[in-house]
Amino acid sequence: MLHWFEHHQVYHPSRIMFASGAELGRPFEDVYFKSEDGTRLNGWFFASGTTAGTRVVLFCHGNGGNICHRLNMAEALLSTGVAVFLLDYRGYGRSEGHPTEEGTYQDGAAAYRWLLQKGFLPRDVLVYGESLGGGVAAEVASRFQVGGLILQSTFTCIADIGSDLFPWLPVRWLANIKYDTLSKLPRIKCPVLVMHSRGDRLIRFPHGQKNFAAANSPKLFCELSGEHNDPLTERAQFIADFRRFLALLSQETTPGVKNAQK
Numbered sequence: 001m002l003h004w005f006e007h008h009q010v011y012h013p014s015r016i017m018f019a020s021g022a023e024l025g026r027p028f029e030d031v032y033f034k035s036e037d038g039t040r041l042n043g044w045f046f047a048s049g050t051t052a053g054t055r056v057v058l059f060c061h062g063n064g065g066n067i068c069h070r071l072n073m074a075e076a077l078l079s080t081g082v083a084v085f086l087l088d089y090r091g092y093g094r095s096e097g098h099p100t101e102e103g104t105y106q107d108g109a110a111a112y113r114w115l116l117q118k119g120f121l122p123r124d125v126l127v128y129g130e131s132l133g134g135g136v137a138a139e140v141a142s143r144f145q146v147g148g149l150i151l152q153s154t155f156t157c158i159a160d161i162g163s164d165l166f167p168w169l170p171v172r173w174l175a176n177i178k179y180d181t182l183s184k185l186p187r188i189k190c191p192v193l194v195m196h197s198r199g200d201r202l203i204r205f206p207h208g209q210k211n212f213a214a215a216n217s218p219k220l221f222c223e224l225s226g227e228h229n230d231p232l233t234e235r236a237q238f239i240a241d242f243r244r245f246l247a248l249l250s251q252e253t254t255p256g257v258k259n260a261q262k
Contacts, residue, residue, distance in 0.1 A: 010132070010158065010177050011090040011099045012064040018156045019068040021046075024075055026074070035090065035110040039103070042094040043067065043111060045118070046074060049082040055124045055147060055246070056083040058111055058140070060104075062131030062153075066093035073130070076232055080242050082126070087111040089136070093175070101135075101177050108140040122146040126249075129154055131203065131228070135179030136210075141201055142184045147189060149215075150242075152195040153228055156182035185214040191252055193245040195238075197224035218252055220245050 021028050021044040029045040044067055048054040057077050061070050067086040074084045089104045090097030098105065108127075116126055122145040129137025132155025141149040155161040157180040185192070191214040196208025212221045222241035226233030 007177070011091070012070075013089075013099060014065045015093065017066065017068055017093055019071055021067075022069075023071055024078070026078070031085075031114065033110060033114045035103070035106045037103075037106060039090045039097045039107070040095065041088065041090065041110060043072075043085055043087045043105055043114075044112050046078055046084045046086075048078065048081055052084055052172065054081065055126055055249070056085060056115055056120050056127045057126045057150075058108070058115060059084060059086050059136075060108055060127065060129045060133030060140075061086070061088075061092075062133050062134040068093070070130075072232060072251060076235060076239055077128075077242065079239055080246060082246070083120075085115060098124060101179060104136050105139045105143075108136040112140055112146075113146055119249070127151060129181075130231070131155070132179060138181040138184045138188065141188045141190060148191045148192050148193065148245065150193045150195065150245070151181065151211055152231055153196075153203055153208070153224070154181055154198065154211060155179070155202055155203045156210050157182060160207065161203055182210060182214050185211060186216065189216060191245070191249055192219040193222065193242075194219070195222045195224050195241065197226055197228070197231070199226055199232075200224075200228045202228035218248055220248055 014018055023251040031043045031045050033041055067088050070086055077084050083245040088095040089107045091099040125146045127140045127146050128150040131153050134151040158177050194208050196205055196214040198205045224231050232238055
């Protein structure tokens with residue numbers, strides 16, 4: 001019963017698709033592909049509309065809803081010139097199966113491989129993790145070569161956020177689901193962007209601070225505004241901060257140029 005409770009606290013998938021992806025008014029691909037264990041997954045790929053070799057954001061969303069709820073975020077990211085691939089994990093949207101920790105890791109890896117098959121180079125894949133998706137994104141970045149990792153409103157690990165939300169329960173003893181982003185960050189050797197809001201009352205600001213401290217340089221910390229589910233409260237500032245990270249990546253890939261920005 002405790003494991004059932006844990007699972008239902010961590011995952012809140014929705015099968016209801018109230019959008020088609022066409023709402024952004026730009027060409028896109030409604031993609032189906034398979035995870036390592038054969039689970040059929042769905043995602044939306046939005047090309048950048050710019051020159052070949054453009055970076056692509058592999059967007060790993062949070063624990064609720066599905067990719068329909070991330071169109072505003074996709075639009076904001078697309079405005080910076082990157083391509084965007086929105087992934088629905090197993091059990092979300094039109095993806096088969098039921099979510100598990102290892103299953104979501106496999107799904108993130110499958111989306112990464114799909115992008116390579118699409119023609120993107122590993123250095124041009126930026127893995128973006130929103131909330132719980134930060135745990136998936138960090139796992140992908142620890143398994144594969146990527147060009148950058150973005151952690152937006154991400155907790156350090158499930159045990160820490162569980163202790164914050166349920167201080168009367170022995171969460172650290174009982175937790176089977178880990179998503180231990182904090183322990184993976186020292187092993188990840190790519191530029192990292194951490195974005196977090198002081199107004200986040202679900203995943204509190206210290207989670208972002210601890211993740212940033214554990215990440216290797218080069219890295220960048222940007223403060224968001226608003227609540228946990230409102231990262232675009234200050235849309236213009238969000239876009240400006242993301243552009244700063246893209247500029248940092250460009251400096252890292254330019255021979256003889258390094259950036260110590262933190």
